[in-house]
Amino acid sequence: MDKGFKYNEPWILQRADPFIVRHDDGIYYFTASVPAYDGICLRKSTTLEGLKDAKEVEIWHKHNEGPMSIHIWAPEMHYIEGxxxxxxxxxxxxxxxxxxxxxxxxxxxxPINDSWKELGKMQSADEDEFSFKAFSLDATVFKNNGKWYYVWAEKVGVGKQISNLYIAEMEKPNKLKTVQVLLSTPDYDWERGDFWVDEGPAVIKKGNNIFLTFSASDTGPSYCIGMLKTTVDADLLDPQSWVKSRYPVVETDEKRNIYGPGHNSFTVDEDGNDIMVYHARTESKIVGDPLYNPNRHTQLMKINWSKDGMPIFSFI
Known part of the structure; x- marks a missing residue:
């Protein structure tokens, strides 16, 4: 037990694709996909623990028709240039x-009480003929050496299609500056379940290194988390600058009733310890379509660091 909650156990129930940000003033905000996929909700607390029982406020609701009228997924809230x-x-x-x-x-x-303005669909760079033309989701943003970067998943191909991860530099919060660069495609067996999927990117920095975790495979028990690594001084738009882990860094643990851990974000607790925020199921067999089964629960994992600066992800 630590700070009133247990790590790696259901913490906020039926909230998938969880995202927590701690602002400069110490306030925590939580958002996630809600089971109805019909809007975006926020919670606010002065402590990480307090998010569990904090009031949830819907700050935006889906449209009745047209774009943004169904499948409202994986919101993330970022503070960019004020x-x-x-x-x-x-x-x-x-x-x-x-x-x-x-x-x-x-x-x-x-963010809770002030109004929100729709800026529309994320815009690609003027010379980019490929980005956001097909099934695209799970965007995250991060800053490095004064530049903002946008990472997202997009499907390509025919039939079931393949979900890849792409990266580009941002011109402004709703537009890319550069043409997409392929960051990761499902190369390994653990990325290839019923669907071949890389999605749900999240970024954490430590020392001179940048780590980008991502979710892989289909959303049942085979769902897992992989990782890419680069350095802060590398050319982040050069795919050769990134190295993918050969095996998943987080995966199903039947002994602990953790099934399909994935779609994570990163935050810190009040003491500055790095925390992974992720969702997982507690049952191995899913009733109905996994996409619409609500029992993906937000969980927390405390991250330790090895002597050589690598993150240690552990359910212990």
């Missing part, structure tokens, strides 16, 4: 798999 932005994915109820990434901008300093 303003709050939320990145999320949404579909069209007349074409439910027409999933694309969208952006909201807060019109004040209070």
């Amino acid at each position: 303003k709050w932005y939320i990145y999320f994915a949404g579909g069209d109820k007349d074409d439910i798999w027409n999933i694309r990434p969208y952006v909201l901008e807060c019109q004040g300093d209070d």
Whole structure:
């Protein structure tokens, strides 16, 4: 037991794709995919523990028709150059798999109480003919050496298609500056379940290193977390700058009733310890379509670091 919660056990129930950010003033904010996939909610607390029972406020609701009218997925809230932005994915109820990434901008300093403006679909660079033309989701952003980067998943190919990870530099919060670069494709067996998938990127820095975790395979028990590594001084738009882990860094642990851990984010506790925020199931057999089964629960994992600066992900 630590700070009133147990690590690697269900913490906030039925909240998938969890994202927690701690602002400069110490306030924590939590958002996630809600089971109905019909809006974006925020929680606020002065402590990490307090997010569990904090009031949940819907700050944006899906449209009745057209883009952003179904499958509102994986919101993330980021503070960029003095303003709050939320990145999320949404579909069209007349074409439910027409999933694309969208952006909201807060019109004040209070994400809970101030209004949010729709900036529309994320814009590709002017010369980019490929980005956001197909099923695209799970965007995250991060800053390195004064530049902001956008990482997302997008499907390519025919049939079931393949979900790859791409990266680009940002021109502004809702537009890319550079043409997409392929960051990761499902190369290994653990990325290839019923669907071949890399998605759900998240970034954590430590020392001179940048680590990008991502979720792989289908959303059942085979769902797991892989990792890419680079350095802060590398050319982040050069795919050769990134090295993928040969095996997943987090995967199902039947002894602990942790099934399909994935789609994580990173935060810190009040003492500055690095925390992985992820979702997982407690049952091995899923009733119905895994996508619409609500029992993906937010869990926390305390990250330790090895002497050579590598993250240690452990359920212990």
